[in-house]
Amino acid sequence: MDSIDWGLAQRVGELLAGSPPPGGRVHAGELRELAGDFAARVGDYSGLQPPGELPPLDVVDRAHWIQANLATMRPLVERMTDQLAHTGPLSGTMRSASGVLLGLQVGAITGVLSQRVLGQYDLSIVDPSAQARLLLVSPNLAQAARNLDVDREELTSWVTIHEVTHAVQFAGAPWLREHLAEHVESLLEKLRVSISGESVFNLSNLRSLGDLRGLGDVGAMRAELRALLEKARRGELLRLTLGEQRWAIVERLQATMSLVEGHAEHVMDAVGADVLPSLPRLRRAMTHRRESRAMPWRLIERLLGIDLKMRQYEVGRHFCDEVVRERGRETLARAWAAPEQLPSMAELESPALWLARVG
Numbered sequence: 001m002d003s004i005d006w007g008l009a010q011r012v013g014e015l016l017a018g019s020p021p022p023g024g025r026v027h028a029g030e031l032r033e034l035a036g037d038f039a040a041r042v043g044d045y046s047g048l049q050p051p052g053e054l055p056p057l058d059v060v061d062r063a064h065w066i067q068a069n070l071a072t073m074r075p076l077v078e079r080m081t082d083q084l085a086h087t088g089p090l091s092g093t094m095r096s097a098s099g100v101l102l103g104l105q106v107g108a109i110t111g112v113l114s115q116r117v118l119g120q121y122d123l124s125i126v127d128p129s130a131q132a133r134l135l136l137v138s139p140n141l142a143q144a145a146r147n148l149d150v151d152r153e154e155l156t157s158w159v160t161i162h163e164v165t166h167a168v169q170f171a172g173a174p175w176l177r178e179h180l181a182e183h184v185e186s187l188l189e190k191l192r193v194s195i196s197g198e199s200v201f202n203l204s205n206l207r208s209l210g211d212l213r214g215l216g217d218v219g220a221m222r223a224e225l226r227a228l229l230e231k232a233r234r235g236e237l238l239r240l241t242l243g244e245q246r247w248a249i250v251e252r253l254q255a256t257m258s259l260v261e262g263h264a265e266h267v268m269d270a271v272g273a274d275v276l277p278s279l280p281r282l283r284r285a286m287t288h289r290r291e292s293r294a295m296p297w298r299l300i301e302r303l304l305g306i307d308l309k310m311r312q313y314e315v316g317r318h319f320c321d322e323v324v325r326e327r328g329r330e331t332l333a334r335a336w337a338a339p340e341q342l343p344s345m346a347e348l349e350s351p352a353l354w355l356a357r358v359g
Helices: 004-015 028-046 062-087 096-112 140-149 152-171 176-196 211-216 216-233 237-241 244-275 279-293 295-303 306-327 328-338 345-349 351-358
Strands: 056-058 119-122 134-139
Touching: 004 062, 004 096, 004 176, 028 056, 028 152, 028 244, 028 328, 056 062, 062 096, 062 119, 062 134, 096 176, 119 152, 134 140, 134 152, 140 152, 140 279, 152 176, 152 244, 152 279, 176 244, 237 328, 244 306, 244 328, 244 345, 306 345, 306 351, 328 351
Parallel strands: 056 134
Antiparallel strands: 119 134
16 A cells, blocks of 8 residues: 555645646657757767767646656655654554645645746656656746746757756766665665654754753743744754754765756756857846745745755856866866765865865
């Protein structure tokens, strides 16, 4: 029996996603031809060997994007909930009810995300047998082009370059997928140990809360709550609840994904400069789109951790820009040579540290 009601997740996701009109047909066949050209250009620029054959490129609506992502999420989420079922609060009679609740939550998350995502390199990290796909979300591309007042075909091509770059990254650095999978496996194992022993969210990890017996003092309670809220505002609450060992794994994953996303941003501009006449305007419009999210969206993104992805774009792109500016794109290509060459979070923030290390 599944630990999550995936059918319910799909229905909830579609309900929240809505069904806007596609806003004009995107021809997948023509895009596939362009994607092949883009892959060659990305390979030439990045020094990475493109795949012999790109993953299938599909133009989808929001419902199909949700379906694809639920399928990709399923192996990972099922493994996490199976661990909880055997060692934690999801055991016994609670499992059926929790399956409905988790289905609602997962559906809500994917439904919300489906409203804004433009494209995606859909890759299952924990299931190497699953085929990767390149997805472009047609109604969102049409909506974004209208809202940003940019040419839809150019926007679609630009987003395609970004997603094709991911395909080239994983083909040109064949160790990358396994590297990410090992970190995910390690994190899952540490979570399993925590669930079976101490709780991941044990308050003993929240050392900054101080001695809970002192919270009878209203003044002390307010001070502790203010400190906790400040840590939450800075994004440190997850670190406190996970503990330093588990957080170290999260940081390594975050650093790798920052390079993956930032490198794609850097490359899409470099390659796009040769094929997209309106590239400067596209970049300004996309930056504005990311920075001008309304307050409800900002709150949702904060809760879902999407603001972390936005930061990945920014930090990773800045790192790539700086490395190429200082030493050229051949030096940047060294980051993909082996896991040991990947920049740490500190090196992403200060590219000079990485340059000093790799020579």
